Amino acid sequence: MKTAAAVLWDHGEDWRIEELELDEPREGEVLVRLAASGLCHQSDEHVRVGDLPLGALPGIGGHAGGWPTGDPGVHAGRRQRRVRGHARPPRHPRADPVRVRDEMEFLVRQQNNTPPEEREALRPKERARAQELREAGILVKIWRVLGSTDSIALYEAADADALHEALLSLPTARWMKFQVEPLVTHPQEKKT
Numbered sequence: 340m341k342t343a344a345a346v347l348w349d350h351g352e353d354w355r356i357e358e359l360e361l362d363e364p365r366e367g368e369v370l371v372r373l374a375a376s377g378l379c380h381q382s383d384e385h386v387r388v389g390d391l392p393l394g395a396l397p398g399i400g401g402h403a404g405g406w407p408t409g410d411p412g413v414h415a416g417r418r419q420r421r422v423r424g425h426a427r428p429p430r431h432p433r434a435d436p437v438r439v440r441d442e443m444e445f446l447v448r449q450q451n452n453t454p455p456e457e458r459e460a461l462r463p464k465e466r467a468r469a470q471e472l473r474e475a476g477i478l479v480k481i482w483r484v485l486g487s488t489d490s491i492a493l494y495e496a497a498d499a500d501a502l503h504e505a506l507l508s509l510p511t512a513r514w515m516k517f518q519v520e521p522l523v524t525h526p527q528e529k530k531t
Contacts, residue, residue, distance in 0.1 A: 342361045343357070343359070344359050344400075344401070345383075346397050346398070346399055347386065347399075350388065350389035350396070351389065353387075354387065386398065442497055443497070443502075443522075445493070445495075445499075445521055446520045446522055447491070447492045448519075449489060449515055449516075450516040450518075451488040451514065453488075453511045453514040453515070457514070458511070477494055477495060477505050478492060478493075479494060481493075494506075
């Protein structure tokens with residue numbers, strides 16, 4: 340089936356609206372008919388100029404989309420906040436099939452400076468909020484650094500702003516120091 344998308348062939352070039360062939364949904368995915376989608380200055384424009392890594396180009400921009408479901412309780416995708424699609428741009432000398440992702444992965448190192456007297460009082464709230472973030476598909480995995488109260492976590496979020504909101508929603512956030520690293524797929528992990 341045909342669809343239109345904003346395609347970025349290389350950093351520094353302009354986005355181009357192009358007609359693409361959309362794959363049929365795979366197991367665990369749904370097809371969502373978007374009524375509108377837009378490019379975002381906070382992420383898509385930074386990808387275009389090369390400030391934010393997207394992975395292998397060409398890539399498709401526009402993660403902010405809207406669609407009518409008919410039922411406000413209906414959620415699409417494997418997780419409540421996730422819808423994934425597969426698109427294939429027109430052939431180009433540098434082009435390979437592109438996987439459209441509506442969320443980015445972030446490795447977050449969390450230095451916990453919460454005072455001990457506050458830590459015990461906030462522990463149940465922190466666990467509850469972490470569970471909410473897990474259920475929303477935002478907090479994917481978390482590890483404790485051996486011998487400390489620090490942790491390393493894998494988060495998925497639409498963009499850096501969404502991650503920022505999630506991190507600041509943690510009850511101990513005011514005492515935490517976060518080091519965030521956006522992640523892209525390593526070439527050896529890409530399917531051929």
